[in-house]
Amino acid sequence: MYRRYLDRLRIDLIRIGADDISPAHAMLLFTIGDDDLSVRDLMDRGHYLGSNASYSLKQLVQSGYVDRTASARDRRSARIRLTDKGKQLCADIKTADEVNQDQVVQSEKDLQALEETFAMLRKLEVLWATDLQRATPRLDMNRF
Numbered sequence: 513m514y515r516r517y518l519d520r521l522r523i524d525l526i527r528i529g530a531d532d533i534s535p536a537h538a539m540l541l542f543t544i545g546d547d548d549l550s551v552r553d554l555m556d557r558g559h560y561l562g563s564n565a566s567y568s569l570k571q572l573v574q575s576g577y578v579d580r581t582a583s584a585r586d587r588r589s590a591r592i593r594l595t596d597k598g599k600q601l602c603a604d605i606k607t608a609d610e611v612n613q614d615q616v617v618q619s620e621k622d623l624q625a626l627e628e629t630f631a632m633l634r635k636l637e638v639l640w641a642t643d644l645q646r647a648t649p650r651l652d653m654n655r656f
Contacts, residue, residue, distance in 0.1 A: 544578065578598055613626075
């Protein structure tokens with residue numbers, strides 16, 4: 513479903529006229545949202561790998577969607593936030609998403625089913641994230 517959503521998002525980006533950003537990068541903008549984050553916080557929040565996040569952020573900064581500044585406390589650390597261009601793109605995508613949602617939700621019953629689906633997906637995300645934090649992998653040293 514995520515891949516299908518990215519396909520749909522690609523079409524929406526073309527319609528919006530944002531041809532300088534990929535759907536995955538657009539999702540990164542939504543992960544940043546209205547916050548002022550460290551790169552580490554972004555990686556934790558979005559489950560991104562360090563090299564992927566750094567590469568994507570570099571492209572988003574060059575395209576003018578993200579502002580990246582050195583942290584005042586630790587010059588090795590960077591703070592990131594959306595620029596006005598990034599905020600506008602997120603607003604445009606949300607508008608396009610509302611049109612898409614109107615195609616799915618055509619009755620009160622559809623709305624209730626969609627809300628229940630979102631609630632279940634949130635539960636799964638929390639459950640899996642909690643399980644990952646509690647899991648401690650064991651290495652079988654005899655295998656090496």
